[in-house]
Amino acid sequence: xxxxxxxxxxxxxxxxxxxxxxxxxxxxxxxxxxxxxxxxxxxxxxxxxxxxxxxxxxxxxxxxxxxxxxxxxxxxxxxxxxxxxxxxxxxxxxxxxxxxxxxxxxxxxxxxxxxxxxxxxxxxxxxxxxxxxxxxxxxxxxxxxxxxxxxxxxxxxxxxxxxxxxxxxxxxxxxxxxxxxxxxxxxxxxxxxxxxxxxxxxxxxxxxxxxxxxxxxxxxxxxxxxxxxxxxxxxxxxxxxxxxxxxxxxxxxxxxxxxxxxxxxxxxxxxxxxxxxxxxxxxxxxxxxxxxxxxxxxxxxxxxxxxxxxxxxxxxxxxxxxxxxxxxxxxxxxxxxxxxxxxxxxxxxxxxxxxxxxxxxxxxxxxxxxxxxxxxxxxxxxxxxxxxxxxxxxxxxxxxxxxxxxxxxxxxxxxxxxxxxxxxxxxxxxxxxxxxxxxx
Amino acid sequence: xxxxxxxxxxxxxxxxxxxxxxxxxxxxxxxxxxxxxxxxxxxxxxxxxxxxxxxxxxxxxxxxxxxxxxxxxxxxxxxxxxxxxxxxxxxxxxxxxxxxxxxxxxxxxxxxxxxxxxxxxxxxxxxxxxxxxxxxxxxxxxxxxxxxxxxxxxxxxxxxxxxxxxxxxxxxxxxxxxxxxxxxxxxxxxxxxxxxxxxxxxxxxxxxxxxxxxxxxxxxxxxxxxxxxxxxxxxxxxxxxxxxxxxxxxxxxxxxxxxxxxxxxxxxxxxx
Numbered sequence: 001x002x003x004x005x006x007x008x009x010x011x012x013x014x015x016x017x018x019x020x021x022x023x024x025x026x027x028x029x030x031x032x033x034x035x036x037x038x039x040x041x042x043x044x045x046x047x048x049x050x051x052x053x054x055x056x057x058x059x060x061x062x063x064x065x066x067x068x069x070x071x072x073x074x075x076x077x078x079x080x081x082x083x084x085x086x087x088x089x090x091x092x093x094x095x096x097x098x099x100x101x102x103x104x105x106x107x108x109x110x111x112x113x114x115x116x117x118x119x120x121x122x123x124x125x126x127x128x129x130x131x132x133x134x135x136x137x138x139x140x141x142x143x144x145x146x147x148x149x150x151x152x153x154x155x156x157x158x159x160x161x162x163x164x165x166x167x168x169x170x171x172x173x174x175x176x177x178x179x180x181x182x183x184x185x186x187x188x189x190x191x192x193x194x195x196x197x198x199x200x201x202x203x204x205x206x207x208x209x210x211x212x213x214x215x216x217x218x219x220x221x222x223x224x225x226x227x228x229x230x231x232x233x234x235x236x237x238x239x240x241x242x243x244x245x246x247x248x249x250x251x252x253x254x255x256x257x258x259x260x261x262x263x264x265x266x267x268x269x270x271x272x273x274x275x276x277x278x279x280x281x282x283x284x285x286x287x288x289x290x291x292x293x294x295x296x297x298x299x300x301x302x303x304x305x306x307x308x309x310x311x312x313x314x315x316x317x318x319x320x321x322x323x324x325x326x327x328x329x330x331x332x333x334x335x336x337x338x339x340x341x342x343x344x345x346x347x348x349x350x351x352x353x354x355x356x357x358x359x360x361x362x363x364x365x366x367x368x369x370x371x372x373x374x375x376x377x378x379x380x381x382x383x384x385x386x387x388x389x390x391x392x393x394x395x396x397x398x399x400x401x402x403x404x405x406x407x408x409x410x411x412x413x414x415x416x417x418x419x420x421x422x423x424x425x426x427x428x429x430x431x432x433x434x435x436x437x438x439x440x
Numbered sequence: 441x442x443x444x445x446x447x448x449x450x451x452x453x454x455x456x457x458x459x460x461x462x463x464x465x466x467x468x469x470x471x472x473x474x475x476x477x478x479x480x481x482x483x484x485x486x487x488x489x490x491x492x493x494x495x496x497x498x499x500x501x502x503x504x505x506x507x508x509x510x511x512x513x514x515x516x517x518x519x520x521x522x523x524x525x526x527x528x529x530x531x532x533x534x535x536x537x538x539x540x541x542x543x544x545x546x547x548x549x550x551x552x553x554x555x556x557x558x559x560x561x562x563x564x565x566x567x568x569x570x571x572x573x574x575x576x577x578x579x580x581x582x583x584x585x586x587x588x589x590x591x592x593x594x595x596x597x598x599x600x601x602x603x604x605x606x607x608x609x610x611x612x613x614x615x616x617x618x619x620x621x622x623x624x625x626x627x628x629x630x631x632x633x634x635x636x637x638x639x640x641x642x643x644x645x646x647x648x649x650x651x652x653x654x655x656x657x658x659x660x661x662x663x664x665x666x667x668x669x670x671x672x673x674x675x676x677x678x679x680x681x682x683x684x685x686x687x688x689x690x691x692x693x694x695x696x697x698x699x700x701x702x703x704x705x706x707x708x709x710x711x712x
Binding site for chain 1: 458459460461462463464465466467469470472473475476479484487489490491492493509510513538539540542543546548550551552554555556557558562564568584585640643644646647648649652654680683687688
């Protein structure tokens with residue numbers, strides 16, 4: 001079927017996304033009428049089950065929201081609770097947290113770039129099929145991913161759901177020798193990441209230009225654990241390409257979530273009704289000036305200039321961020337001195353705390369209300385995919401409109417590829433994809 | 441069971457997801473050193489997180505992640521069982537209902553309305569339950585998350601036609617084998633190691649932390665003695681003890697009953 005007038009495309013189970021979802025497109029008289037991302041991932045009610053638990057538990061409990069980005073959950077939770085309790089995390093512990101977060105960026109970005117998204121560009125059903133023709137590429141990916149996972153193991157005690165993170169810091173700080181042992185492999189990774197970015201720059205990027213509002217963190221000058229030059233990972237003010245510049249605690253005044261009947265994931269919107277995007281493109285567009293010289297030069301070499309407006313090029317941004325995360329990990333390891341104590345005491349304070357960090361997929365916001373004995377009385381968690389969902393639907397509508405000449409199978413694959421531009425993490429956002437395109 | 445897996449050339453493997461975080465199926469992709477070798481020995485016929493390629497069942501081996509939390513999934517797992525020769529469940533969600541089983545001790549209606557403005561649009565069962573409560577399961581792998589090495593061991597054992605080696609003794613045994621100082625005895629840290637099943641290699645004690653029960657109850661755990669120690673020797677409140685048992689394996693029978701006992705004791709203390 002390749003007529004352009006009335007059609008319906010449905011993908012009933014989206015592959016190579018983290019979680020479960022479907023996509024439905026309806027075209028009437030050659031005009032895209034409706035695009036819906038249906039998230040049917042069963043809800044797990046984290047915000048409800050946190051009620052009545054201790055303020056010390058969110059890092060362990062919320063990590064279980066996502067097996068790909070548990071560290072993001074641990075640190076957004078920790079920031080929310082520590083800021084409420086008026087605790088300043090000493091620089092040494094903060095640097096160690098940033099190092100652990102680099103491990104997660106490496107692991108998650110490698111998974112998405114090579115194993116989930118690259119097969120779309122190279123024309124394979126998946127990475128395992130891709131390995132038969134591009135074994136070296138897949139082996140490089142697995143080696144990079146292992147390095148990220150090893151960093152998570154050494155600092156966090158476990159790659160998935162790290163055990164070493166606690167409110168106030170860590171249970172045990174790694175020794176100098178444990179971190180030094182990572183340096184040779186990470187140095188190899190830095191070169192491999194740069195080579196990967198050059199390879200990806202040669203991919204064919206389908207045409208699509210969008211102009212959404214991008215939202216990302218931007219560390220305040222001098223306020224981040226590493227000072228003014230930080231690219232956002234673990235801290236920052238919330239800024240946008242439309243001039244928003246607010247502290248994290250003002251989040252609820254500017255953003256909210258809406259329930260849509262077709263999805264168990266809530267949809268994030270700005271209070272003025274606007275859709276917005278978080279994630280690598282948003283981070284890069286708002287913080288390209290914060291990349292250190294080595295990663296900035298790589299970005300320039302592969303032709304990345306802010307603002308990036310074609311979402312298909314997000315894979316290239318991710319590759320530059322991968323290079324940055326490895327480089328930053330090496331910098332943090334070189335500067336590492338074990339902190340005097342692995343954690344500082346945190347005494348509960350009644351009130352409301354807010355925390356936001358940059359998960360690999362974009363801003364992850366947590367809000368907790370505590371009673372004076374530290375019992376959680378309310379929790380709100382806004383994952384990146386919830387925030388991106390309205391913008392993904394808008395993108396798809398524009399993309400399908402321009403590609404109605406493709407037959408259903410090709411259009412479906414291209415739509416799936418477009419969805420994967422956002423590396424949607426459906427497990428996180430439930431609270432993703434089958435494609436149906438209905439042409440009539 | 442039809443022909444033994446070991447006699448089948450490249451048995452077909454399907455990976456299924458129910459309510460979960462994806463972490464356990466990701467463990468398969470995290471077997472960096474073994475993944476391509478394993479992929480050469482099996483035919484990955486259904487693994488949505490990894491590939492668009494979907495082969496119709498039946499499948500020789502199904503690997504199931506996640507718990508049953510919706511009416512639709514309760515139906516779907518019966519279909520998966522019907523088209524699978526050997527069914528392996530992986531992780532605390534699939535084997536004990538997972539962290540989302542905390543709803544089993546609350547009102548799901550309240551949970552729904554706490555998270556969603558229009559709770560009527562959200563289909564959810566009152567309980568989050570293990571796969572084995574719905575269909576027969578051939579093998580369970582514990583953990584939140586599972587250990588990649590155990591998954592590789594199970595797949596290798598199936599391919600070789602032998603029984604997998606997955607110990608059911610306690611985390612304490614792993615700690616002793618590793619020659620670690622006991623954090624409970626030396627530092628007075630609350631540690632569930634004596635009642636928790638081995639498998640993780642005693643990760644937490646290696647980081648000066650007490651075990652928090654990711655692998656669920658060991659075979660024949662003395663949870664009451666454990667709970668008494670936590671309360672009497674370490675001074676934890678009944679609620680704190682109940683919360684220690686009530687996390688990722690909250691609905692595993694031994695942990696469930698001990699948490700209930702402490703909860704009742706807490707109520708009695710308040711009322712007394």
